[in-house]
Amino acid sequence: MSPARVRPVLAAVAAAVLLLAACRDAPSPPAEPAPEPVRPDWRVAELFAPxxxxxxxxxxxxxxxxxxxxAVGGLVDPVGETRPVAWSSSDGATWSPLPVRARTFYGRQHVxxxxxxxDDGMAALGAKAGGVHGNPRTGTWVWRxxxxxxxxxxPFELFGGPRAVSASRLAAGPGGWLIAGARAEGAAVWTSPDAEGFVLREAVPGLAGDGxxxxxxxxxxxxxxGWVAVGSLLPPGGTARTPLAWSSADGRAWRRAVLPVPAGAYGAAERVAQLDGGPVAxxxxxxxxxxxxxxxGCGRQPSGPADVWQRVGGFGAAGPGVLSVDSLAASGRRLVAVTGDGxxxxxxxxxDSGVSWRPVITPVPMPDGGDTAMVVAVHGDVLLAVTDGGMRSQAWWGVVPGIDQ
Structure with missing residues (x-):
């Protein structure tokens, strides 16, 4: 190559090097600042034993x-025996135990x-491991x-037996009371008009598993x-779950909806709550x-159970273990969630109904794993949290002025 041709090539290479250097030296756009944590003025709420x-x-x-x-749970004595306990409070700060009347051998040991x-009362789910296989002996409780x-x-096989898998959560509304869980065929529910006795609805088309x-x-x-339930689908031979939601006007017939996720992503819908604008999962x-x-339909406010869902937000980051949503509570357009990361x-x-999120300082550091728990409820500007670190359980309440501003 002649010297006359070499000089333009060298000039082009030099220009490219200078351009790359300039790109490396150019400042990157500033990172989005992390949202300021909410800092409740946590105070211990005293829960006296019966x-x-x-x-x-x-x-x-x-x-x-x-x-x-x-608040519900149990008492564990020094030798590990348990008994059911429940408390009530008008302000979240001062609590009184409710009288408890158990009627069965395992009921007297329920947690x-x-x-x-x-408006007309409260109901609870309780369980105690027992029997030759050590499976949960699950039952219901009602208070007026x-x-x-x-x-x-x-009957034992209402919640137990060879087809039992789980009875997970309980909800109450104008249509009665409903328990969500799973049986051998997949997702199942139990319905009741008054919580005085439940009817199992399993193998329901659209709700239970299928092809x-x-x-x-x-x-x-x-x-x-009506009702909205959330959960997941595990495809045949698969190991990754797809998030699902179901809607029902009466707890008997159910319609299934697949919740949208990014391409190649998997997961589950683990908690759902009703806001002023409709259900959020x-x-x-x-x-x-x-x-x-x-x-x-994404054009109107939902007037009842909906079949169309949009992904509206997200938060958090992966931890060293399995991610979980342990609690979700709603008040107005406000949501409070407890998550675990292993x-x-x-x-x-x-x-803002789940679009943007801020971390909240917990009353005490709470590990995820073992026999630990943390759940929350919210009303107005009052947060109520119960924590169990495996050695000590406590209830906390905190007023958070401006939480909705």
């Missing part, structure tokens, strides 16, 4: 309706793990104002006089948590 009862409180769930808060309420929390005896895979329901919320997807909202449980809040 008269004559001894043991360490084990708190598992909380709820609020009709101007009262409810209550899920609670729901409406002025009376005790009563165990509702039921598309095995389903499981993890949570349920009342929507008007939250669950682990990929390396974080996804938020979906039912939009009833190492820590974390608390989050959204003031």
């Amino acid at each position: 008269v004559g009862a001894a043991g360490r409180p084990v708190l598992r769930d909380v709820a609020r309706c009709a101007g009262r808060w409810y 209550l793990y899920a609670v729901a309420c409406r 104002p002025g009376g005790p929390l009563r165990e509702v005896p039921a 598309r895979g095995r389903t499981a329901a993890y949570d349920v919320a009342a929507v008007g006089s 939250v669950g682990p997807v990929g390396d974080g948590f996804a938020v979906w909202r039912a939009c009833d 190492a820590q449980r974390r608390l989050w809040t959204s003031r």
Whole structure:
């Protein structure tokens, strides 16, 4: 190559080098600042044991309706024996135990793990491992104002037996009471008009598993006089779940909806709550948590159970273990969620129906794993949290002025 031709080539190479250097030296756009954590003024709420009862409180769930808060769990004595316990409060700060009336051998040992309420009372799910296989002996409890929390005896195979898988969560609404869970065929529900006795509905088309895979329901919320349940689908031979939601006007017939996720992503919808604008679901997807909202055709406010869902937001990041959503509570357009990442449980809040989220400082550091738990409820600017680190359970309440601003 002649010297005359070499010089333009060298000039072009030099220009490219200078351009690359300039690109490397150019400042990158500033990172989006992390949202400022919400810092509740947490205070311990004293939960006294029933008269004559001894043991360490084990708190598992909380709820609020009709101007009262409810907390449920159990007492564990020094040798590990358990008994069911429930408390109520008008302000979240001062609590009183409810009288408890068990009627069966396993009921007297139950730990209550899920609670729901409406204007005329409260109901709970309880369980105790037992029998030759050590499976949970699950049952229901009901409370009416002025009376005790009563165990509702039921046939063993209503919740147990060879077809049993799980009875996960409980909801109450104008249409009655509903439990979401799973049986051998997949997702199943139990319905009741008054929580005095439940009817199992399993192998229901659209709800149970089919040729598309095995389903499981993890949570349920009342929507008007109907219901929305959430869960997942595991395809035949697969190992990755797809998030699902179901809607029903009466708890008997169900319609299935697949919740949208990014291409190649998998996950589950683990909790659902009813907001002023309709139901919102939250669950682990990929390396974080996804938020979906039912939009009833995406052009109108939902007037009842919806079949169309949009992904509206997300938050959090992957941890060293399996991601989970352990609790979800709603008040107005406000959401509060507890998540686990395999190492820590974390608390989050959204003031815009799940579009954007801020971390919330927890009352105490809470590990994720083992016999630990953390759940929340919210009303107005009051947060109620119960924590169990495996050695000690506590209830906390905190006023958060401006949480919705």
